[in-house]
Amino acid sequence: MEIKVVRKVLDVNDMMAQQNRSRFADEKVFVLNVMSSPGSGKTTTLVKTISRLLPEIKCAVIVGDICSTIDADRLSVTGVQVVQVNTDEFGGDCHLAAHVIGNAANSIDLDAVDLLIVENVGNLVCPAEFDIGEDSRVVVLSVTEGEDKPLKYPLMFRVCDAALLNKTDLLPYIEYDKEAAVKNILQIHPGMSVFEISAKTEEGFKPWIMWLKERVKKKLA
Amino acid sequence: MEIKVVRKVLDVNDMMAQQNRSRFADEKVFVLNVMSSPGSGKTTTLVKTISRLLPEIKCAVIVGDICSTIDADRLSVTGVQVVQVNTDEFGGDCHLAAHVIGNAANSIDLDAVDLLIVENVGNLVCPAEFDIGEDSRVVVLSVTEGEDKPLKYPLMFRVCDAALLNKTDLLPYIEYDKEAAVKNILQIHPGMSVFEISAKTEEGFKPWIMWLKERVKKKLA
Numbered sequence: 001m002e003i004k005v006v007r008k009v010l011d012v013n014d015m016m017a018q019q020n021r022s023r024f025a026d027e028k029v030f031v032l033n034v035m036s037s038p039g040s041g042k043t044t045t046l047v048k049t050i051s052r053l054l055p056e057i058k059c060a061v062i063v064g065d066i067c068s069t070i071d072a073d074r075l076s077v078t079g080v081q082v083v084q085v086n087t088d089e090f091g092g093d094c095h096l097a098a099h100v101i102g103n104a105a106n107s108i109d110l111d112a113v114d115l116l117i118v119e120n121v122g123n124l125v126c127p128a129e130f131d132i133g134e135d136s137r138v139v140v141l142s143v144t145e146g147e148d149k150p151l152k153y154p155l156m157f158r159v160c161d162a163a164l165l166n167k168t169d170l171l172p173y174i175e176y177d178k179e180a181a182v183k184n185i186l187q188i189h190p191g192m193s194v195f196e197i198s199a200k201t202e203e204g205f206k207p208w209i210m211w212l213k214e215r216v217k218k219k220l221a
Numbered sequence: 222m223e224i225k226v227v228r229k230v231l232d233v234n235d236m237m238a239q240q241n242r243s244r245f246a247d248e249k250v251f252v253l254n255v256m257s258s259p260g261s262g263k264t265t266t267l268v269k270t271i272s273r274l275l276p277e278i279k280c281a282v283i284v285g286d287i288c289s290t291i292d293a294d295r296l297s298v299t300g301v302q303v304v305q306v307n308t309d310e311f312g313g314d315c316h317l318a319a320h321v322i323g324n325a326a327n328s329i330d331l332d333a334v335d336l337l338i339v340e341n342v343g344n345l346v347c348p349a350e351f352d353i354g355e356d357s358r359v360v361v362l363s364v365t366e367g368e369d370k371p372l373k374y375p376l377m378f379r380v381c382d383a384a385l386l387n388k389t390d391l392l393p394y395i396e397y398d399k400e401a402a403v404k405n406i407l408q409i410h411p412g413m414s415v416f417e418i419s420a421k422t423e424e425g426f427k428p429w430i431m432w433l434k435e436r437v438k439k440k441l442a
Contacts, residue, residue: 037343068369123345146260
C-alpha cells in the first residue's frame with residue numbers, strides 16, 4: 001500500500017515533468033539537472049561553469065535546499081538570474097519535484113535564458129527518482145567520497161548522462177583508486193561520459209564545458 | 222494530501238520504533254544510529270570504533286545500503302555480527318525504517334551484544350525523520366563537505382546527540398574554517414557534543430570512545 005502511494009506521487013510528477021519539458025522546448029531553453037551528495041562541490045562547480053559559458057550561453061539557476069540561501073548567494077556572484085527553492089515549505093523534501101521547478105521557472109525571464117541549471121538538493125538517492133523535465137542529468141562525485149559510490153547508489157549513475165569526478169586537487173593526499181572509481185561508474189552505466197575536474201583549480205574543465213556547450217547549442221539550433 | 226500520507230507512514234514507523242525500543246531495553250542492548258552523507262567515512266569510523274570497544278563492549282552492526290554488501294564486508298573484519306540490509310528490496314528506500322531494524326535484529330544473537338550499531342543509508346536528509354528505536358543518534362560530517370552543512374540540513378543536526386567532524390587529516394590541504402563549522406553545528410543544536418576525528422589516523426578518537434562507552438555502560442548498569 002505504501003508503494004502504491006509512492007507510485008501515485010511519481011505518476012503525478014511524471015505528468016508535470018512532461019508539461020515542463022514542452023514548455024522548455026517552446027521557450028528553447030536547455031535544462032540541466034545537477035545532482036550529488038551534500039558537499040561534493042556542486043555550487044563551486046556551477047559558479048566556475050557559468051563563468052566559462054557566459055556571455056556565449058545565457059544561464060539561469062534554480063537551486064534547491066531544504067533551507068537557507070547560502071548556495072543562491074554564492075551563485076549570484078555570476079550575475080545570472082538565481083532562484084532559491086527551500087523545500088522546508090513542502091515538509092523538508094529531499095529532492096526537487098517537477099511542479100516545484102515549474103513554479104520556480106515562473107520567476108525567471110526565460111526569453112533571456114539558453115541554459116537553465118537546476119542544482120538539486122544534496123542527496124545521492126531520492127532526486128534520481130524525480131523527472132523534472134530536464135534535457136540532461138549530471139552527477140557530481142567528489143573523490144573524497146570513495147570509489148564505491150556508483151555501486152551503492154546505482155540509480156543516480158544510471159539516470160545521469162555524465163559524471164563529474166570532482167576535487168581531483170586532493171588526490172595526492174588521499175588513498176583513492178581513480179581507475180576503480182571510473183570502472184565502477186562504467187559498470188553501472190556503460191559509455192557514461194566521465195570528466196575529472198577540480199572546481200577549485202578548474203583543472204579538467206575544458207572537455208566538460210565542451211560537452212555541455214555542444215548539447216545546449218544542439219537544442220537551440 | 223501527499224503530506225497526510227507521509228504522516229501516516231511516519232506514525233506507523235513511530236509505533237514500530239517504540240516496539241524496538243522496548244525490546245532493546247528488555248535485552249539490555251544500547252542502540253546507536255549513525256547517519257551521514259555518502260562518503261563521509263561512516264564505515265571506516267565504525268571499524269576503528271568497534272576495534273577500540275572490543276572486547277569490553279560486545280558489538281554488532283546492522284548496515285543499510287540501497288544495494289551491495291561492500292560496507293558489511295568491510296565491517297566483518299572486526300569479527301562482530303554484521304547484518305547487511307539492502308533497501309532495494311523495498312523500492313530503493315533512502316533510509317532505514319523501524320520495521321526494517323526490527324527484522325534485521327532477528328538475525329542477531331542479542332544476548333551476546335551490548336551495543337548494536339546501525340549504519341544508516343548515506344543521506345543527510347531522510348534518515349533524520351525516521352525513529353528506529355535507538356538510544357542515541359550520531360552524525361558524521363567530513364571536513365571536505367564544507368562548513369555550511371548544519372545550516373542546510375538542520376534536522377539531522379537537531380535530532381543527533383553528537384557530531385563527528387571526520388577527515389581532519391585533510392585539513393592542511395583544504396580551505397576549511399573549523400571554527401565556523403562548529404559554530405554552525407552549535408547554532409542549530411546548542412550544547413551538541415562535537416568530536417574532531419580522523420578515522421584514517423585515529424586522531425581524536427579517545428574522547429569520542431569515552432563518550433560512547435559512558436552511555437552504553439549507563440544503560441547496561
